[in-house]
Amino acid sequence: EDQVTQSPEALRLQEGESSSLNCSYTVSGLRGLFWYRQDPGKGPEFLFTLYSAGEEKEKERLKATLTKKESFLHITAPKPEDSATYLCAVRKGTASKLTFGTGTRLQVTL
Amino acid sequence: EPEVTQTPSHQVTQMGQEVILRCVPISNHLYFYWYRQILGQKVEFLVSFYNNEISEKSEIFDDQFSVERPDGSNFTLKIRSTKLEDSAMYFCASRADANYEQYFGPGTRLTVT
Numbered sequence: 753e754d755q756v757t758q759s760p761e762a763l764r765l766q767e768g769e770s771s772s773l774n775c776s777y778t779v780s781g782l783r784g785l786f787w788y789r790q791d792p793g794k795g796p797e798f799l800f801t802l803y804s805a806g807e808e809k810e811k812e813r814l815k816a817t818l819t820k821k822e823s824f825l826h827i828t829a830p831k832p833e834d835s836a837t838y839l840c841a842v843r844k845g846t847a848s849k850l851t852f853g854t855g856t857r858l859q860v861t862l
Numbered sequence: 863e864p865e866v867t868q869t870p871s872h873q874v875t876q877m878g879q880e881v882i883l884r885c886v887p888i889s890n891h892l893y894f895y896w897y898r899q900i901l902g903q904k905v906e907f908l909v910s911f912y913n914n915e916i917s918e919k920s921e922i923f924d925d926q927f928s929v930e931r932p933d934g935s936n937f938t939l940k941i942r943s944t945k946l947e948d949s950a951m952y953f954c955a956s957r958a959d960a961n962y963e964q965y966f967g968p969g970t971r972l973t974v975t
Contacts (some may be wrong), residue, residue: 784962795866795953795966796905839905843962848893849918850964852905 754779756842758853759830762842765860768829773856775840776822784843785823787816789836796839799825863887866967868954874973875944883939883970885954888941894937895955895964896929905953911937944974 755778765771777785784803788796800809802818809816813834816827825838837857841850867886875881887894896908909919911929928940937956941948951971953962 781955786963788966793951793969793971795955795968798893798963798965801961801963841905847911847918848957848962849895849907850897850905851907 753781754842754844754851756840756851756853758838758856761854762857763859765767765827765830765858767831767860767862770826770828770830773825773838773858774822774825775825775853777840778821779842779844779851781845782807782842783845785816785818786841786843787823787825788839788841790839790855791836799838827858830858832860832862834858835860863922864890866954866956866965867936868952868967868970868971871968872973874975877946877974878943881941881944881972883952883954883972884939885937885939885967886935887937887954887956888958888965889935890958891956892959893917893932893957895957896939897953897966897967898950900950908939912953922927932956941972944964944972946974949974 759774759777787799790796802817803821813828817824837855839855841852869884883887899905909923910917926942930938951969953969954967957964
C-alpha cells in the first residue's frame with residue numbers, strides 16, 4: 753500500500769535555528785513529490801515540485817531535496833513567519849490526484 | 863496573482879440536508895479537484911474533473927456526492943444528504959495543463975449538526 757509519512761509531527765525552533773523536515777514515501781511509480789505550506793484554517797499553498805532523485809529546489813529560506821525513498825525540506829535561519837504546517841504529497845502513475853502526508857507543524861519562536 | 867476562490871467560507875447545515883460548495887478555479891486552468899480535511903487529519907482526495915467529466919474519484923466520493931461545472935467559471939461540489947461525518951474543511955484545487963502543480967482555495971468549513 754502506498755504510504756507518505758512525515759516526521760517529526762511537530763517541531764519547535766528558535767529564530768535562526770536551521771533544521772530539516774522529512775517526508776518518506778513508499779509509492780510505486782512516483783511521478784512527482786510536492787511540498788505545501790498550510791496556515792491554520794487556510795488552504796495548502798504550493799511551494800515545490802520534485803520529480804527525480806537528486807533534484808533540489810530553493811525558495812528563500814526553504815530548500816527541498818529528493819531521494820528514491822524520501823524528501824527533505826531544509827529550513828535555513830527560520831523566522832517566526834515560517835511557522836505553519838508543512839505538507840508533502842505524492843503523485844503516482846498516470847493519476848493526477850495527490851496523496852498527502854499528515855504534515856509537520858513548525859513553530860518558530862523569537 | 864490569480865487564485866482559487868471558494869464560497870461560502872463556512873456552512874452550517876443539518877443532517878440530511880443538501881449542500882452545494884462553490885469554487886472559482888484559476889481562469890486558464892483545465893483540471894479541477896475537490897479534497898477534504900477532517901479536523902486534525904490529512905488532506906484527502908475526493909474527485910478530479912477534466913473536460914466536463916470526472917476523471918478520478920476516491921472511495922469517499924460515493925453516490926451522495928456530485929460535481930458540476932455549470933458555466934465557464936464555477937465548479938461545484940454537491941452533497942445530497944449530509945451526515946455528521948461529512949463535517950470537514952473542503953478544498954477546491956485547480957491546475958494548468960502543462961504541469962501537475964495544484965493550487966488550492968482557502969476552503970469551506972462544513973459543519974453538519
